[in-house]
Amino acid sequence: MAQNVLAVYPGTFDPITLGHEDVVRRATQLFARVIVAVAAGHHKKTLFSLDERIDMVRDAVRHYPQVQVESFSGLLRDFVVSRGGKAMVRGLRAVTDFDYEFQLAGMNRSLMPQVETVFLTPGDKYQFISSTFVREIAMLGGEVHRFVSSTVKDRLALKVSRLAPPV
Structure with a gap:
């Protein structure tokens, strides 16, 4: 583990x-x-x-005392630099992510040369999951329990039920 290195996962x-x-x-x-x-x-x-997204993330990372959850708006660069971040974590699921993430890493390097972008891949069983797919599946009444925690599944169900038009 890198000594005292702060990474930001946006x-x-x-x-x-x-x-x-x-x-x-x-x-x-x-x-x-x-x-x-x-x-x-x-x-x-x-x-x-x-606020809902922050709550869900806090719940998901509660077992990791070295993880903080914060919100940001504006340039990510400003957030990372103001916190003293030395690395930015980006998740890569497939080759299709790489082109966009590679361009983003280059732009971020230009904006904050002192911060390294580190690409991490999720485990095999998670490589096809995206928030977009999860939202679409939930909105169409499909099962999402294999893709999100039970807390998130329950929040999705509640959100979808509130958005559904009355019958």
Whole structure:
């Protein structure tokens, strides 16, 4: 484990999936401290509010004392630098993620050369999970229990039931 190195794992986490949780677990084995940075998501239409997403992430990482959960808006660079981050964790599921993440890492290196981007892959059983797929499956009445924690599954069910048009 790197001595006193703070890593930031940013995302919208709408919702946090078991794949995200696996990346957090892997990051805790590499870094002394990890901040899961929940993006306000001004550029995306999120299903869950920022407070709901923060609550779900806090619940998911509660077993890791070295992990903090914070929200951010604006440039990720400003958040990472203000916290003293030395690494940014990004999850890669498949080759299709790599092109976007590679470009993002290059831009981040340009904006904050003192911060390294570290790509972590989730375990095999989580590599196909995305928050987008989970939301779509839940909205269409499908089962998501294999992709998210039971807490997140329950929150999704409640959210979907509130959004469903009356019959």
